[in-house]
Structure formats: structure tokens, C-alpha cells
Amino acid sequence: MAKKNSRDRMSNEINAGSMADIAFLLLIFFLVTTTIVEDKGITVKLPPWSEEDPDITKLKTRNVFAVLVNAQNDLLVRGESMDIASLREKTKEFITNPAKREDLAEIPTKAIITLKNDRGTNYETYVSVYNELKAAYDELWDEMCLRKYGVKYSDDLPLAWRKSIKDEIPMVLSEAEPTNFGEEK
Amino acid sequence: MSKFSKGKKKSSPGINTASLPDIVFMLLFFFMVVTKLRDSELLVKVATPFATQLTKLEDKSLVNYLYIGRPVEKYRATYGTKPRLQLGDKFANINEIPIFLERFRVKIAEVQRSKITTSLRVDGQVTMGIVQDVKTELRKASQLKINYSAKKKPE
Numbered sequence: 380m381a382k383k384n385s386r387d388r389m390s391n392e393i394n395a396g397s398m399a400d401i402a403f404l405l406l407i408f409f410l411v412t413t414t415i416v417e418d419k420g421i422t423v424k425l426p427p428w429s430e431e432d433p434d435i436t437k438l439k440t441r442n443v444f445a446v447l448v449n450a451q452n453d454l455l456v457r458g459e460s461m462d463i464a465s466l467r468e469k470t471k472e473f474i475t476n477p478a479k480r481e482d483l484a485e486i487p488t489k490a491i492i493t494l495k496n497d498r499g500t501n502y503e504t505y506v507s508v509y510n511e512l513k514a515a516y517d518e519l520w521d522e523m524c525l526r527k528y529g530v531k532y533s534d535d536l537p538l539a540w541r542k543s544i545k546d547e548i549p550m551v552l553s554e555a556e557p558t559n560f561g562e563e564k
Numbered sequence: 565m566s567k568f569s570k571g572k573k574k575s576s577p578g579i580n581t582a583s584l585p586d587i588v589f590m591l592l593f594f595f596m597v598v599t600k601l602r603d604s605e606l607l608v609k610v611a612t613p614f615a616t617q618l619t620k621l622e623d624k625s626l627v628n629y630l631y632i633g634r635p636v637e638k639y640r641a642t643y644g645t646k647p648r649l650q651l652g653d654k655f656a657n658i659n660e661i662p663i664f665l666e667r668f669r670v671k672i673a674e675v676q677r678s679k680i681t682t683s684l685r686v687d688g689q690v691t692m693g694i695v696q697d698v699k700t701e702l703r704k705a706s707q708l709k710i711n712y713s714a715k716k717k718p719e
């Protein structure tokens with residue numbers, strides 16, 4: 380009996396019929412444990428830490444686009460209150476200054492956007508403001524890239540192309556230390 | 565004539581299941597690739613805000629996560645409702661960030677350390693105070709590449 384079995388084993392193939400069951404078991408395990416996380420977000424490069432405050436007195440007022448978001452989530456842009464919806468267009472107008480106005484940026488390379496918030500500002504509002512400012516630059520890059528190279532701006536473009544565009548419209552967004560209003564107790 | 569009689573003779577064959585394991589394995593591999601096993605249980609409620617200018621975080625092994633939000637129901641009695649920071653799987657203070665970053669950094673090959681991104685998963689309804697403190701701490705620890713985690717705004 381035992382002998383016969385061992386001889387059988389030599390000639391037998393491995394039964395693959397249960398393979399599907401094993402695979403299903405693993406599949407169900409992964410199905411249950413999976414959380415397909417959307418790992419997306421707004422990428423930001425923070426400035427290096429330095430003890431002293433940056434000196435912005437040298438800048439001409441016409442080149443500075445000051446955005447303030449207060450603890451009531453209201454927006455103050457260059458001394459006037461504004462709606463988030465119109466922020467993108469205004470920012471683009473400020474950077475490019477198509478009408479060559481006296482109070483907007485001289486050239487895009489000199490344009491500086493400063494963003495300041497209170498400690499009580501809602502994070503959601505802050506992100507949407509930041510998003511609009513970034514969108515303004517993204518749209519300008521897109522437009523310029525289409526004009527120059529016929530394609531939309533993306534990180535897959537050759538480095539030289541990207542550099543030539545960023546040289547003409549550099550993104551300068553400085554964030555000031557927030558003021559202490561509206562902090563949660 | 566034979567044409568018609570042939571059709572009648574055909575008996576219904578069983579479905580061949582020999583390729584079933586292949587199909588299942590294919591699905592399995594798909595899920596294995598897209599899966600990110602959650603390494604930490606969330607102690608704070610995080611509902612990230614919506615945005616449009618999103619970039620995708622490419623290499624997940626080079627990303628570390630900071631969670632900021634209000635403690636979930638279970639922990640409210642002990643930790644209150646003020647926004648808190650979560651590092652790994654526990655509540656942490658802001659001054660623990662440098663150690664957390666360093667622990668992550670030593671695990672990454674030296675050439676890739678400059679590519680480490682910190683993903684800030686922050687609840688939309690917290691105030692900027694704590695976020696600002698975290699940002700300052702990140703700057704002090706020279707972890708400058710950060711990502712405000714956000715969801716795509718539905719059209």
C-alpha cells in the first residue's frame with residue numbers, strides 16, 4: 380500500500396485545482412484591507428528657517444501683491460476686501476500687467492506675492508486662497524508654454540523649457556508670520 | 565443535411581475554469597500594487613479640503629505623514645476638542661517633530677533624502693495656529709518639501 384502510494388506520487392502532477400481558492404483568499408484579504416488613498420495635494424517649498432525677519436522695505440509697493448486672510452476668513456488684497464472667486468484673475472492681472480498700469484507689477488520677474496494669515500484663520504480658507512494664487516501662476520505658465528512650445532506646461536517637459544518659462548515668470552510667494560488673532564483657546 | 569444535424573448533437577460543455585486562477589491572480593496583483601496598508605490608526609478626524617492645483621505624490625516610500633485635526637469621539641474625554649497633532653500612531657507635541665523626521669530620514673538612502681516630502685493631512689476645519697507652528701518646526705528641521713494634502717474639487 381505504502382509502496383504503491385510513493386510510486387504514484389512520482390508520476391502525479393501537483394493538483395492546481397485549489398490554486399484558484401488560494402488566490403481568492405489572498406484577493407479577498409487585500410480587498411478588505413485596501414484603502415486606495417488619494418495621495419494628492421498642493422506641493423509647497425518652504426523657505427529655510429532664519430532667525431531674523433526678511434527685509435522687505437526695499438521693495439516697491441507696486442511690485443507687492445499683499446494678500447491677508449483674517450480670522451473671520453475674509454480676504455484683504457492690497458487694502459481692499461475681495462472675494463476668493465475673483466482672486467485668481469486679479470493675481471494674473473497683477474503679474475502680467477497687460478495694460479501697463481502704474482500700480483501693478485513692472486515685469487513678472489519683479490512681482491512678489493505676500494500671503495499673511497491670522498492664527499485663527501480656517502485651514503480650508505487658507506488652502507483655497509493658496510490654491511488660487513498657485514492657479515494664477517499655473518495658468519500663466521500654461522499660456523506662455525502654449526505660446527512658445529505649443530503644449531501645456533507640465534513637469535514632464537524638458538528642463539530647458541521649464542527653466543525658460545520659470546525665468547520669465549518666477550513664482551515668488553512669501554508667507555509672513557501670522558498675527559495672533561482668533562487663536563482657539 | 566449534415567449541417568443541421570451537427571447542431572443538434574452539440575451538448576453544452578462546462579466552462580473551462582483552467583484560466584480562473586490567472587484572472588484572480590491578475591486582480592490580486594492589481595490590489596497588491598495599489599494597496600497601501602494603513603500603518604497608523606487615525607486618532608484625529610481628518611477631512612482634507614478641496615483644491616484644484618494638485619500634484620500627485622509619486623514615491624510613497626519617500627513620504628511621511630503628519631496628521632492634524634480634532635480628536636475623534638473616543639479620545640475627546642482625555643484630549644479635548646482642540647486640534648492636535650498625530651505622529652505615527654499617537655498624539656504628539658509639536659516639539660517631537662524633529663525626532664519623528666529624523667527617525668524617518670535614517671531609513672532612507674542618503675542620495676534620496678533630499679526628495680523626502682512631508683504630507684500634511686490637515687482637517688479643513690482647524691485653525692491655522694497649529695498648522696503654522698508645525699510649519700515653523702518643519703522649517704527649523706530643514707524639511708522644506710511639504711504637501712498640503714487635498715482632494716480634487718468636483719466640477
